[in-house]
Amino acid sequence: MVKVRLFASLKGLSGRPEFDLELSRPIPLKELWSQLQPEIPQIMDWVKEKKVLVAVNQEMATEETVIRDGDEVGLMPPFSGGEQFKQAKPSVPARGRGRKAAFAGWTRIQTEDFSLDAELKRIKGASKRIGGVAVFVGAARDFSKGHPVSRLDYEHYAGLADKTLAEIRQRALKRFQIIEVCIIHRTGEIPIGGNIVLILTAAEHRAEAFRACRWCIDELKVITPIWKKETTPEGDIWVEERP
Numbered sequence: 553m554v555k556v557r558l559f560a561s562l563k564g565l566s567g568r569p570e571f572d573l574e575l576s577r578p579i580p581l582k583e584l585w586s587q588l589q590p591e592i593p594q595i596m597d598w599v600k601e602k603k604v605l606v607a608v609n610q611e612m613a614t615e616e617t618v619i620r621d622g623d624e625v626g627l628m629p630p631f632s633g634g635e636q637f638k639q640a641k642p643s644v645p646a647r648g649r650g651r652k653a654a655f656a657g658w659t660r661i662q663t664e665d666f667s668l669d670a671e672l673k674r675i676k677g678a679s680k681r682i683g684g685v686a687v688f689v690g691a692a693r694d695f696s697k698g699h700p701v702s703r704l705d706y707e708h709y710a711g712l713a714d715k716t717l718a719e720i721r722q723r724a725l726k727r728f729q730i731i732e733v734c735i736i737h738r739t740g741e742i743p744i745g746g747n748i749v750l751i752l753t754a755a756e757h758r759a760e761a762f763r764a765c766r767w768c769i770d771e772l773k774v775i776t777p778i779w780k781k782e783t784t785p786e787g788d789i790w791v792e793e794r795p
Contacts, residue, residue: 553572553573553574553575553621553622554572554573554574554575554584554619554621554622554623554624554625555570555571555572555573555623555624555625556570556571556572556573556588556591556592556624556625556626556627557569557570557624557625557626557627557709558570558592558595558626558627559626559627559628559629559707559709559777559779560628560629560707560779560781560790561629561779561790562592562595562604562627562628562629565592565594565595566591566592566594566595571591573587573588573591575587575619575620575621578618578619578620578621579618579619580615580616580617580618580619581606581608581613581614581615581616581617581618581619581625582615582616584619584625585599585600592627595627599627603630604627604628604629605627605628605629605630605777606625606626606627606628607625607626607628607709607712607777608623608624608625608626609623609624610624610626610709610711610712610715611712613625626709626712626777628709628777629779629790631773631774631775631776631777631778631779658721658732658733658734658735659714659717659718659720659721659733659734659735659736660714660717660735660736660737661708661710661713661714661717661736661737661738661739661778662736662737662738662739663738663739663740664738665738665746665747666736666738666747666750668687668689668750671734671736671750671752672685672687672752674734675732675734675752675754676754678731678732678754679731679732679754681731681756682731682732682754682755682756683755683756683757683758684754684755684756684757684758684761685752685753685754685755685761686752686753686755686758686761686762686764686765687750687751687752687765688749688750688751688765688766688768688769689747689749689750690747690748690749690750690769691745691746691747691748692704692742692743692744692745692746692747692748693744694744694745696782696791699784699785699786700784700785701744701782701783701784702744702783702784703741703742703743703744703782703783704741704742704744704748704780704781704782704783705740705741705742705780705781705783705788706737706738706739706740706742706748706778706779706780706781707739707778707779707781708737708739708776708777708778708779709777709778712777713737713776713777713778716775716776716777717735717737717772717776720735720768720771720772720775720776721733721735721768723771724753724764724767724768724771727764727767728753728755728760728763728764728767729755729756729757729760730753730754730755730760730761730764731754731755731756732752732753732754733751733752733753733754733764733768734750734751734752734753735749735750735751735768735772736749736750736751737749737750737772737776737778739778749769749772751765751768751769751772752765753765753768779791
């Protein structure tokens with residue numbers, strides 16, 4: 553049995569968030585499409601045109617990825633950043649000047665709000681060599697693309713999204729002369745004016761901290777499986793879920 557999961561707008565098109573599919577033998581992903589056609593015909597044209605992203609066991613997949621009994625296949629529209637997924641590099645152990653051992657809490661997805669003061673204090677405590685911390689806070693605004701917005705809802709692919717944030721942190725630590733990175737993204741309902749995402753990058757000098765902070769939020773928007781739904785007077789809109 554293979555579990556097929558659908559996210560964001562794909563759930564509405566199919567009328568269900570997931571379903572099980574019988575599999576008699578291991579097959580490459582491209583052979584799975586014929587079995588999915590009667591189950592989700594509304595989505596299969598997008599799949600065949602490569603307008604749907606596919607993960608197998610929470611790893612981004614290709615048409616040659618082998619599907620076996622017990623596997624999980626995730627079908628996803630493009631993420632809220634509006635870009636196609638580009639595979640993140642494998643995570644690597646954190647190393648660097650004055651850096652403590654990697655701490656799992658440096659990247660989190662959570663429903664509750666975060667405390668900027670608490671996270672700032674925590675990252676400054678990572679090393680006495682920190683000379684500056686760059687901060688980005690994303691907030692929910694009440695107007696978007698020509699229409700008012702009364703609330704936002706975020707959905708994420710649990711497991712894959714967590715893994716992606718951790719990989720962004722590890723890549724930032726290698727790419728920039730920084731000491732530590734904190735990335736927190738909220739999920740669920742976000743009220744207008746509420747906090748959505750927090751990124752802190754700590755370094756000896758401000759230039760690298762700023763560069764790393766901007767890179768982290770740009771990368772998060774492109775490769776993290778998180779989707780945004782806006783509530784507007786015209787109804788609910790999944791933002792940039794279609795190519």
